[in-house]
Amino acid sequence: MARCTAPVNGHRSASAAANCPACGGRYGRSSGYSGGYSSYSPSSYSPSLRSGDARSSGGGSSRSSKPRWSGAGSSVWYTPEQVRALTPVRSSVENLANRPDLRDVFLCHAWDDRQGAAKELHDLLESRGVSVWFSEKDVGLGVPLLRAIDKGLANSRVGIVLVTPALLRRLPKEGIADKELSALLARERLVPIVHETTYEALREVSPLLGSRSGLDTAEEPMADVAAKLAELVAL
Numbered sequence: 001m002a003r004c005t006a007p008v009n010g011h012r013s014a015s016a017a018a019n020c021p022a023c024g025g026r027y028g029r030s031s032g033y034s035g036g037y038s039s040y041s042p043s044s045y046s047p048s049l050r051s052g053d054a055r056s057s058g059g060g061s062s063r064s065s066k067p068r069w070s071g072a073g074s075s076v077w078y079t080p081e082q083v084r085a086l087t088p089v090r091s092s093v094e095n096l097a098n099r100p101d102l103r104d105v106f107l108c109h110a111w112d113d114r115q116g117a118a119k120e121l122h123d124l125l126e127s128r129g130v131s132v133w134f135s136e137k138d139v140g141l142g143v144p145l146l147r148a149i150d151k152g153l154a155n156s157r158v159g160i161v162l163v164t165p166a167l168l169r170r171l172p173k174e175g176i177a178d179k180e181l182s183a184l185l186a187r188e189r190l191v192p193i194v195h196e197t198t199y200e201a202l203r204e205v206s207p208l209l210g211s212r213s214g215l216d217t218a219e220e221p222m223a224d225v226a227a228k229l230a231e232l233v234a235l
Contacts, residue, residue: 069231076227085191085213086232089158092189096157097235104233106133106156108180112166117195117222121162124226130233149180158233159184161209163194168205181209191215191232193225 064077069090078086096102105125109118114136122134133152139145153159161167161181170177184190185208192214194202203210215225 067231069234071231074231076224076231078228081213082215082228086228088188089191090232092187093157093233093235099157101155103133103152103156104131105158105160105229106152106180106184107135107160107162108177108184109135109162110164110166110170110177111175112170113162113164117164118162120222121160121193121226124223125229128226128230130226130230145176146179149176150183153180153183157189158229159187159190160229161190161192161214163192163197163202163209165197168197168201171205181206185209191229193217195222 065080065083066074067078067083067086067090070076070078107118107122107125113119118134119136122132122136125132133156135145135149135152138152139148159180161184167177171181190209190212192202192209192212194214194216196217198218199210199216215228217225
């Protein structure tokens with residue numbers, strides 16, 4: 001049996017009604033039919049949203065959130081994944097609140113990054129009032145490097161690992177950065193910062209570190225990363 005095309009094509013003109021296999025014979029090509037099924041016109045018929053459209057139509061609420069430690073007046077927003085990754089670190093920071101002698105963060109980095117990305121992150125953090133243990137300024141002449149690092153690790157609330165191509169080249173050689181990383185991995189106070197590389201590349205070199213979620217400068221500028229770290233350690 002012929003089916004009416006109104007639910008799909010609409011009958012907004014006489015010719016449309018006449019061309020319908022179900023209605024054309026009833027109204028004729030010159031009947032002057034001009035409606036009747038206007039509620040089914042293409043302008044009013046809308047298919048269900050695809051799942052991807054539904055996600056995007058939800059606005060920022062599904063893709064950004066505020067952790068409990070972020071102040072009401074803060075302009076910094078986090079993804080839900082970042083909140084989940086940083087919450088255990090924040091708990092450790094709060095548990096050490098009675099140790100005002102501690103540095104806020106220990107910055108672990110490759111030697112090759114000391115005048116580049118590591119210094120940039122250090123400077124951004126200090127500009128926000130974060131106290132940073134940074135080998136470039138905290139290891140004096142004649143001081144044994146490993147001993148200085150041990151003290152820096154023991155006297156910092158949070159460890160930041162700046163993961164760069166240079167660090168990935170250094171880790172398999174089991175140098176100073178590898179020893180720092182081993183100590184940091186033993187604690188729940190570690191935040192990886194991936195810069196100019198990927199978590200996939202990190203997992204190939206260090207599956208244990210790659211299993212830790214952190215921040216990524218491919219997703220947001222280094223300044224925004226520093227802002228989140230500053231909020232993370234603020235008491």
